[in-house]
Amino acid sequence: MAIASPSAGWWKEPIHKVELIWAVVAFLWGIAMFFMMIYWHGVGKQNLSNEAYKTTPADYAAKVDKMIEAYTVRQEGAFPVVRPPPGSDVYMMGRVYMWWPMLELVKGETYRLHLSSIDLQHGFSLQPVNINLQVHPGYEMVVTMTPNQSGQFGIVCNEYCGFGHHTMTGRIYVVDKK
Amino acid sequence: MTAATQFRTCPTTGLKVDRSAENLIKANAVVAVVFLLIGGLFGLSIALTRWPAVHLLPADWFYLALTAHGFDVLLAWIIFFEMAVLYFASAILLNSRIAAPRWGWAQFWLMLVGALMTNVAVLQGNSSVMFTSYPPLQAAPHFYLGLVLFAVGALIGCAVFFGTLVVAKDEKTYEGSVPLVTFGAITAAIIAVFTLACGAIILIPTFLWSIGIIHGVDPLMYKLVWWGMGHSSQQINVSAHVAVWYAIGAMVLGAKPISEKVSRMAFLMYILFLQLASAHHMLVEPGVSSSWKIFNTSYAMYLAVLGSMIHGLTVPGAIEAAQRAKGYNKGLFEWLRKAPWGNPAFAGMFLSLVMFGFLGGISGVVMGTEQINLIMHNTLYVPGHFHATVVAGTTLAFMAITYLLVPLIFRREVMFKRIAQLQPYIFGLGVAGISLFMMGAGTLGVPRRHWDITFADALTQFQFSPAAFLMLALNGLSAIMAATGGAMYIVVVVCSVFFGRKIGDNEVVQLGPVSGAASAAAVARYGNEGTLKIPGTVVLVGVFFVSFVLYYFVNWKYLAEVWPLK
Numbered sequence: 001m002a003i004a005s006p007s008a009g010w011w012k013e014p015i016h017k018v019e020l021i022w023a024v025v026a027f028l029w030g031i032a033m034f035f036m037m038i039y040w041h042g043v044g045k046q047n048l049s050n051e052a053y054k055t056t057p058a059d060y061a062a063k064v065d066k067m068i069e070a071y072t073v074r075q076e077g078a079f080p081v082v083r084p085p086p087g088s089d090v091y092m093m094g095r096v097y098m099w100w101p102m103l104e105l106v107k108g109e110t111y112r113l114h115l116s117s118i119d120l121q122h123g124f125s126l127q128p129v130n131i132n133l134q135v136h137p138g139y140e141m142v143v144t145m146t147p148n149q150s151g152q153f154g155i156v157c158n159e160y161c162g163f164g165h166h167t168m169t170g171r172i173y174v175v176d177k178k
Numbered sequence: 179m180t181a182a183t184q185f186r187t188c189p190t191t192g193l194k195v196d197r198s199a200e201n202l203i204k205a206n207a208v209v210a211v212v213f214l215l216i217g218g219l220f221g222l223s224i225a226l227t228r229w230p231a232v233h234l235l236p237a238d239w240f241y242l243a244l245t246a247h248g249f250d251v252l253l254a255w256i257i258f259f260e261m262a263v264l265y266f267a268s269a270i271l272l273n274s275r276i277a278a279p280r281w282g283w284a285q286f287w288l289m290l291v292g293a294l295m296t297n298v299a300v301l302q303g304n305s306s307v308m309f310t311s312y313p314p315l316q317a318a319p320h321f322y323l324g325l326v327l328f329a330v331g332a333l334i335g336c337a338v339f340f341g342t343l344v345v346a347k348d349e350k351t352y353e354g355s356v357p358l359v360t361f362g363a364i365t366a367a368i369i370a371v372f373t374l375a376c377g378a379i380i381l382i383p384t385f386l387w388s389i390g391i392i393h394g395v396d397p398l399m400y401k402l403v404w405w406g407m408g409h410s411s412q413q414i415n416v417s418a419h420v421a422v423w424y425a426i427g428a429m430v431l432g433a434k435p436i437s438e439k440v441s442r443m444a445f446l447m448y449i450l451f452l453q454l455a456s457a458h459h460m461l462v463e464p465g466v467s468s469s470w471k472i473f474n475t476s477y478a479m480y481l482a483v484l485g486s487m488i489h490g491l492t493v494p495g496a497i498e499a500a501q502r503a504k505g506y507n508k509g510l511f512e513w514l515r516k517a518p519w520g521n522p523a524f525a526g527m528f529l530s531l532v533m534f535g536f537l538g539g540i541s542g543v544v545m546g547t548e549q550i551n552l553i554m555h556n557t558l559y560v561p562g563h564f565h566a567t568v569v570a571g572t573t574l575a576f577m578a579i580t581y582l583l584v585p586l587i588f589r590r591e592v593m594f595k596r597i598a599q600l601q602p603y604i605f606g607l608g609v610a611g612i613s614l615f616m617m618g619a620g621t622l623g624v625p626r627r628h629w630d631i632t633f634a635d636a637l638t639q640f641q642f643s644p645a646a647f648l649m650l651a652l653n654g655l656s657a658i659m660a661a662t663g664g665a666m667y668i669v670v671v672v673c674s675v676f677f678g679r680k681i682g683d684n685e686v687v688q689l690g691p692v693s694g695a696a697s698a699a700a701v702a703r704y705g706n707e708g709t710l711k712i713p714g715t716v717v718l719v720g721v722f723f724v725s726f727v728l729y730y731f732v733n734w735k736y737l738a739e740v741w742p743l744k
Contacts, residue, residue: 002358002424002435002496003191003271010355010438016710019440019491022719026487029723030480033730037472037548040734045742046549052464078637098637115464121312121397123556123625127640129740130623132555133462136397137314141464146742154640156633158556158625160308162315163238166629169636 048133051142057118060140064091068101076102081173089114089142092155092170094122094135096162099155099170107150107174116140123159126172132158147174184275190586190687191429194351199269199276199342203262203587205286207580208675210258213293214573215668217250222661225612229654230632230647237629241306244627246297248309252568253328253411254293259576260366260418261285261335266587267363267421268342273351277341281334288331295324308627310408313384313395322385329377329407336367336374358435358442359428362421365445366414372453373414376406398465402456409455415568416486417448419530419575423493426527426575429582430518430690433500436710441492447485451477461551471548483543490535490722495715497528502711504691510714518690526578526602533606534571537613538563540726544733553737556627559620566613569660574606577667584671585687590678598670605663611656619649621736 041047067090072080081102084090086109093100094117105111115124117137124133129149133141157168185194220243226234227243235243269276276282298320299305305317343364346352356364380403386392424441427433435441457474460466477483501513518524541563545554554560584592592598624631624646631642631650681687 002428002433004357004428005352005354006358006435006438008354013437013439015437015440018495018710018712018716019437019488022491023440023484023488025723026484029487029727030476030484033543033547034472034476034479036734037476040549041468044549044738045744046552046737046740047744048462048468048549048552049744050467102638120315125556125623125625126741127623128643130553130557130621131740131743132552132557134464134555136464138396139398139464144744148741154638156623156625156628156640158628159312160241160244160315160627163241163306165241165627166237166631166633167636169633169638169640171638171640 049141049143053140053142055116055138055140057137060091060093060116061118063114064093064100067091072101073104076171079171084111086110088112092124093118094124094157094161094168095119097157097164097168099124099157099168102171102173104173104175105147107147107176109177110144110146113143113145114140115143120161121159122157122161122168125156125158127154127156129153134159147172150174150176186683188586189684190689193270194273195587196269196275198279198282199265200587202276202279202282202286203265203270203583206258206262206265207583207587209286209290210255210262210576211580211668211671213250213254213258214664216297217247217252217255218661218664220244220247220250222657225654225657227629228650230650232654233630238303238306240629241308241627242300242303245306245308246300249293249296249300249325251573252309253325256415256568256572256576257328257332257411258289260370260414261289261332262583263418263422263576263579264335264339264363264367265342266583267360268339268346270587271357271360272342272346274342274346274349276338277345278338281341282338285331285335285338288334289328290331292324292327292329292331295320295327297324299324310404311384312404313387313397313400316388319385319388322381322388326378326381326385329374329381332370333374333378336370339363339367355438358438359421359425361442362417362424362445365448366417366421368449369410369417369452370414373407373410376403376410380404380407398463401459401463405456405459406453409458410453412564412568413448413452413455413482415572416452417445419534419572420445420486420489420493422575422579423489423527423531424496426523426578426582427493427497427500430521430524430527431497431500432690433496436492436495436499436712440488444485444488444492447481447488451482451485454478454482458546458551461546461548462555468548475546475548475551480543483539486535486539490531490539491715491719493531494528494718495712498712498715499710510717514714520599521581521690522598522602523578523581524690525599526574526581526606529602529606530571530574530578533566533574533610533613535722536725537610538566538571540729541566541613541617543726544730547730547733550733550737553733553740554620556625557620558616558624558626561626562613562616562618562620565609565616570606570609570613574602574609577605578602580667580671582689584674584678585681585689588675588678589681590674591681592670593674593678594670597666601663601666601670603663604666605660608656608658608660608663612653612660615649615653615656619646619653622646622649624650
């Protein structure tokens with residue numbers, strides 16, 4: 001029994017065929033899943049970049065401000081709506097309790113989206129697309145993103161960041177190419 | 179204390195029981211159940227708050243309850259119970275005296291003081307930083323100090339366990355190799371040393387930061403090391419509850435492992451590879467390379483998953499073989515139909531096995547795939563997954579073995595037999611609902627740790643689909659059911675321990691259809707390589723494998739539909 005010491009010589013007992021086959025199948029399945037991740041880096045279109053930089057809240061906020069100054073197209077409540085040129089560096093900043101600023105992107109165009117926080121950790125959750133990225137203060141992540149749907153998309157914070165966490169939202173508009 | 183009074187002989191199993199080990203087991207198990215009660219109530223209040231139509235708690239209380247729930251059930255309930263399991267698997271199963279019982283009590287009191295200190299910090303309201311306490315979010319100093327004391331206490335418990343193994347070997351209290359269940363407990367304890375050390379290593383500087391001695395803790399470094407505790411400690415649970423599965427199979431049905439060698443190799447995979455799990459929390463972080471993520475998240479090519487998949491065959495296989503040896507040979511599944519489903523220890527164990535594999539295991543591997551994590555990270559899918567592993571898997575297994583510990587260790591008869599019989603089903607079904615509906619909400623994008631997905635007070639609005647709200651309502655209903663099952667467990671166990679009929683010193687307890695020495699003859703007849711037949715288990719494992727493969731690729735399909743990014 002499993003609660004008693006095994007009989008002497010247990011190490012030499014042959015392994016039953018069923019166990020052996022299952023162990024081999026499970027092992028091969030593990031290898032397949034392992035290489036699936038590598039394969040997707042070559043073939044798949046949804047991969048995270050390995051591009052990230054150390055930054056400071058002040059430096060990052062300055063970059064965000066510069067973009068807002070250059071490309072704001074309209075104001076929506078407290079938020080500037082920024083429409084940076086396709087292919088450019090686009091900045092999104094997490095802070096308690098908003099995603100700043102709002103962005104307007106063009107469908108089918110590619111952007112270098114920078115993400116960082118100027119206070120706590122936040123979770124960038126683009127909905128209903130369901131892209132979820134962790135945002136750290138002091139680290140600037142760059143993701144090259146190509147919106148392939150037009151419409152209005154919400155950004156929710158999905159990393160707890162204090163008692164106002166559930167009020168932390170933002171928005172990205174994606175418009176069709178004219 | 180003379181040797182004569184130090185031990186009693188268990189009339190059911192024939193094991194020599196060290197009374198000081200027994201007292202330590204009792205103390206740790208009782209405190210564990212108290213924390214399960216407290217943490218469970220917090221959990222229920224969270225689920226009822228998530229249910230939009232009920233929305234029970236105000237926001238600050240919700241986040242407070244979430245922090246307390248995480249600590250009380252994920253650490254306190256489980257690690258206290260694991261201390262009991264470690265003492266049981268060493269001193270009791272090896273017929274040995276426990277090494278350094280005073281240090282055992284140091285373990286108990288340090289963990290208790292630590293747990294209370296952290297709870298006080300949380301209840302004071304200024305440490306609602308979640309169980310994970312990611313900096314730069316800062317809690318009160320005694321929040322971290324309590325955690326450190328708790329971790330140090332648990333480390334002492336592991337040392338006592340290892341000491342007991344040395345004593346038993348030295349004093350030759352057993353012959354040959356240790357039993358498989360003890361081997362599983364050794365696995366758990368080795369992983370525990372790694373994880374508790376990780377916890378202490380990162381929480382000590384975080385504590386120093388909270389009292390202003392150092393300037394800050396790097397948030398990325400914190401996550402990497404903290405999850406060496408946070409996730410790897412769940413692997414203690416896996417090892418411990420797999421050991422419990424084998425123990426219940428053995429005690430209730432006289433099941434013997436199909437092959438000691440294979441089962442032990444599977445545990446060895448855990449020791450070698452499960453510690454890489456930090457990566458599961460770093461898959462969408464900046465500053466961590468893809469090659470690091472792929473190697474670590476897959477536990478070095480899924481070798482630890484391989485261990486679990488092997489147990490997934492060998493545990494039911496051992497049960498099938500034991501049942502067939504008793505003559506339940508008709509068709510594929512007579513052995514399973516005629517299993518003792520009315521015995522809560524067996525029912526809980528088998529439900530734990532099935533739900534851990536199908537719900538927890540598969541979802542964990544899928545979510546831990548580097549790219550697929552992108553569509554699941556920090557959504558409700560995450561708690562959906564780990565409620566299947568830690569609650570349906572570990573908690574249910576621990577509940578199940580309590581029904582054996584009460585008569586064997588507490589020497590009391592289990593009261594309210596009917597309630598006890600129903601308990602694993604009600605709790606299991608409730609937890610299955612919690613897991614599935616949270617995972618469902620997560621795939622719709624609903625964030626975890628979030629008080630209000632209607633965003634009523636937010637600056638800009640976003641509307642989740644009506645299906646998401648339905649999922650949260652169903653989650654609330656499931657939580658009520660699970661809480662009912664939890665309450666049934668606590669009522670049965672507490673009443674039995676305090677008011678159950680005392681079991682006499684020479685009275686043999688009937689643990690299952692085959693129990694104690696009577697099973698020894700039965701098990702000798704099967705399990706040999708040449709005669710073993712387990713077709714039912716092969717079918718079950720086949721169903722599992724097909725579900726796994728299908729679900730895995732369905733999620734790649736989901737991933738392929740989101741915006742291209744690189």
